Amino acid sequence: MFSYRHGFHAGNHADVLKHTVLVQLLAHLAQKDKAFWVVDTHAGGGLYDLTTGFAAKSGEAGTGIQTLWAARKSGLPEALKALVQQIQVCNEGPDLRWYPGSPQLAAQMLRPGDHLRLYELHSTESRALAAHFADVKRGVSLQVADGFAGLKACLPPPPKRGLVHIDPPYENKDDYRRVQQALKEAMLRFPTGTYAIWYPMVARRESEQLPGQLKKLVPGKWLHAQLRVKATARDGLGLHGSGMFIVNPPYTLFDKLAEALPWMVEHLGQDMHAAYELESEAA
Numbered sequence: 001m002f003s004y005r006h007g008f009h010a011g012n013h014a015d016v017l018k019h020t021v022l023v024q025l026l027a028h029l030a031q032k033d034k035a036f037w038v039v040d041t042h043a044g045g046g047l048y049d050l051t052t053g054f055a056a057k058s059g060e061a062g063t064g065i066q067t068l069w070a071a072r073k074s075g076l077p078e079a080l081k082a083l084v085q086q087i088q089v090c091n092e093g094p095d096l097r098w099y100p101g102s103p104q105l106a107a108q109m110l111r112p113g114d115h116l117r118l119y120e121l122h123s124t125e126s127r128a129l130a131a132h133f134a135d136v137k138r139g140v141s142l143q144v145a146d147g148f149a150g151l152k153a154c155l156p157p158p159p160k161r162g163l164v165h166i167d168p169p170y171e172n173k174d175d176y177r178r179v180q181q182a183l184k185e186a187m188l189r190f191p192t193g194t195y196a197i198w199y200p201m202v203a204r205r206e207s208e209q210l211p212g213q214l215k216k217l218v219p220g221k222w223l224h225a226q227l228r229v230k231a232t233a234r235d236g237l238g239l240h241g242s243g244m245f246i247v248n249p250p251y252t253l254f255d256k257l258a259e260a261l262p263w264m265v266e267h268l269g270q271d272m273h274a275a276y277e278l279e280s281e282a283a
Contacts, residue, residue, distance in 0.1 A: 010048035011061030011099040013268045014242035016068065017227045018167070018198045020083045020260060021244045021253070022102055025163050025194055026109040027082065028250040035113040037157035038106045040165045041147025041182070043118040045128035046103045050096065061099065063229065067267050069096045077263050079256040102165055103129065107140060116140045117154055119147030122169075148182045156190040164190075167198045176206040184217050187247070191220075194248045201241035203232050214245045215281070223249040223280040225257050227264055231273035240273075254280050 009015065029036045050061045065087065068076065072084045089108055090098040100108070106116050116139060120126040126144045133140050143150060151164065164186060168175045176199075183195060199210050211224055228241035246253065261276035268274070 009060050009239075010101070011050055011065035012239075013064040013227060013229045013264070014198070014200065014239065015099070016064040016080075016083070016264065016268065017225065017242055017244060019086075019100075019102065019105060020079050021196060021225065021246065021257070022105060022163075022165065023083050023086055023109070024079055024253055024256055025196060025246070025250065026106060028252065029161065029163060029194070030109060030111060030114075032161075034161055035111075035115070035159040036161035036163070037115045037117060037154075037159065038110065038163045038165065039117045039119075039151065039154055039157070040102055040106065040167070041119050041151065042167045042169065043103045043120040043125075043129055043142075043147075044101045044167075045125050046101050046132035047090065048099045048101060050099050061096075063270070064268060065099060066096060071267070077256075077260040079260040080263065102167065103140075104132070106163075106165075107133070107136070110139060112139070114139065115157070117150075117157075118142045119145050119150045121146050148178050151182055151186050152189075155186055156193070160190075160192070162190070163194045163196065165196050165198075170200055170202075170207075173204065173206045176210050179210070180213055180217060183214065183247070187217070192248065194250075195246065197245040197247075199243050199245070200239050201226065201228060201243060202239060203236035211243060211245060218247050218281075220247070221249060221280070221282055222247050223253055223257075224277070225261065226277040227261060227268070228273065228275045229265075229268055230270040249280070254278065 068080055068084055086105055090100050103118050120129050130142055223246040226243040230240050232240050257278055261278055265274045265276050
């Protein structure tokens with residue numbers, strides 16, 4: 001079984017890839033005056049303290065965001081610089097303590113009139129998320145519910161513009177099937193929406209097959225990015241990389257990632273097997 005708890009892995013190489021993409025998608029949506037929604041199906045806790053708790057025990061931020069933070073004044077690629085700028089919002093001074101999850105990144109990039117809809121079923125994570133947004137009176141709504149099921153109720157969003165972030169924990173192989181089913185049903189309700197699906201690269205057939213299965217579901221534009229940081233472990237355990245599959249991506253995203261991914265391989269790669277893949281299909 002593979003389990004991806006947001007807090008345990010906060011700021012690692014997978015978060016760097018995931019959140020680099022999300023910041024670009026949010027910035028693109030915000031370029032137009034018309035309002036938009038962000039729907040996060042598996043939101044996590046919102047904001048993570050890298051100096052204590054799960055994140056401090058795992059030390060995984062050292063394989064990801066801490067490297068970017070140390071290089072922030074030395075000419076990062078544009079997309080990585082944009083991510084660091086958003087993380088800087090959560091931290092005072094030169095030290096990196098707080099790492100924003102996708103809900104916090106979205107919340108600080110949304111404008112008046114935009115809306116953030118969060119789903120989180122895990123009891124500990126949902127309590128942390130509710131506490132984090134306790135003082136936010138407008139623009140954010142949270143449901144302690146299954147995010148896959150929640151999509152049926154909230155799509156299409158009222159402004160007919162939006163980003164759906166699908167990021168389950170992949171606790172068992174059924175999550176891979178549910179991702180496909182959720183995307184298929186969501187696109188029927190909201191075909192013009194942008195969908196960002198994160199998945200782990202692990203020694204599991206379902207993980208290896210997911211990108212190809214998602215491609216078959218999407219009749220229009222898509223973009224697929226993978227970041228491998230090391231060889232697959234001999235025992236088959238652990239995370240050796242991750243991927244992002246984007247439906248209806250902005251036209252600028254491919255070039256931004258084409259610049260950022262080689263940097264990630266060079267600086268976040270842990271052995272000679274580090275590599276990236278970037279591919280897209282236009283409608």
